Amino acid sequence: MSVLEIRDLHVTVDTEEGTTPILNGVTLTLRTGETHAIMGPNGSGKSTLAYTIAGHPKYTVTGGSITLDGEDVLAMTVDERARAGLFLAMQYPVEIPGVTVTNFLRTAKTAIDGEAPSIRTWTKDVKQSMKGLRMDPKFASRNVNEGFSGGEKKRHEILQLELLKPRFAVLDETDSGLDVDALKIVSEGVNRAKEETGLGVLLITHYTRILKYITPDHVHVLVAGRVAEQGGPELAARLEDEGYDRFLEPVVDAD
Numbered sequence: 001m002s003v004l005e006i007r008d009l010h011v012t013v014d015t016e017e018g019t020t021p022i023l024n025g026v027t028l029t030l031r032t033g034e035t036h037a038i039m040g041p042n043g044s045g046k047s048t049l050a051y052t053i054a055g056h057p058k059y060t061v062t063g064g065s066i067t068l069d070g071e072d073v074l075a076m077t078v079d080e081r082a083r084a085g086l087f088l089a090m091q092y093p094v095e096i097p098g099v100t101v102t103n104f105l106r107t108a109k110t111a112i113d114g115e116a117p118s119i120r121t122w123t124k125d126v127k128q129s130m131k132g133l134r135m136d137p138k139f140a141s142r143n144v145n146e147g148f149s150g151g152e153k154k155r156h157e158i159l160q161l162e163l164l165k166p167r168f169a170v171l172d173e174t175d176s177g178l179d180v181d182a183l184k185i186v187s188e189g190v191n192r193a194k195e196e197t198g199l200g201v202l203l204i205t206h207y208t209r210i211l212k213y214i215t216p217d218h219v220h221v222l223v224a225g226r227v228a229e230q231g232g233p234e235l236a237a238r239l240e241d242e243g244y245d246r247f248l249e250p251v252v253d254a255d
């Protein structure tokens with residue numbers, strides 16, 4: 001078993017107006033085999049948490065820690081984080097002109113494992129995962145994210161997840177822009193990775209919809225950069241009914 005531990009994490013972002021605190025003490029422990037949902041209103045810092053785990057240079061950690069089995073994740077480069085078994089699906093994936101999906105996946109796999117995968121098993125694995133995600137085989141020869149539809153981007157993320165076999169995956173708004181059929185297919189891919197490799201999942205979402213397909217063990221509600229409430233799947237059901245209103249500042253009538 002592996003453990004990803006986030007302790008009292010404080011993060012700021014530099015903007016033109018100066019330095020803004022965004023995360024104000026986030027604590028959570030994610031073990032392999034577990035799925036934790038991070039929910040919360042827009043602007044509460046969910047993506048900031050994801051980017052900080054991934055090591056995005058725009059975000060500065062001003063306090064607290066992130067460790068993976070006791071190793072300091074914050075001291076690792078982005079590549080080292082990937083090799084340590086962390087996977088981040090970006091909310092806004094970038095285009096990589098001139099690099100095909102096949103080459104991208106093989107290069108990433110080689111970098112993470114420290115050796116190239118054997119051609120025969122690799123080709124078979126890629127085909128099988130693509131089939132599972134109902135992806136057209138022609139997709140493999142397209143350039144990464146170039147002209148991908150929203151659904152294709154998400155499938156490509158989950159394809160990476162299945163092939164790279166990380167220990168922990170941070171999925172930021174993987175459900176956004178997917179129709180119900182695509183959402184099911186993408187969720188099945190995540191569930192396969194959970195079953196096959198005991199993946200630990202940090203599932204970041206504003207909506208409860210995806211949680212019908214990927215059942216969380218724990219739900220954390222992030223509000224203004226803090227965990228305002230924690231619970232089990234029943235908390236997600238409650239948010240479905242009530243929304244985030246009760247977490248937000250009451251509006252005072254000015255008479």
Ligand code: ADP
Nearest residue numbers: 013015022041042043044045046047048049058
């Ligand atoms: P969420 O994903 O929960 O919607 P974010 O983490 O994207 O929230 O944003 C939290 C707050 O931090 C917002 O007020 C947002 O405007 C601000 N923020 C996040 N990233 C940046 C950035 N790179 N530059 C400026 N402000 C940012």
Ligand code: MG
Nearest residue numbers: 046047091173
């Ligand atoms: Mg976000």
Ligand code: MG
Nearest residue numbers: 027028220227
């Ligand atoms: Mg939390």
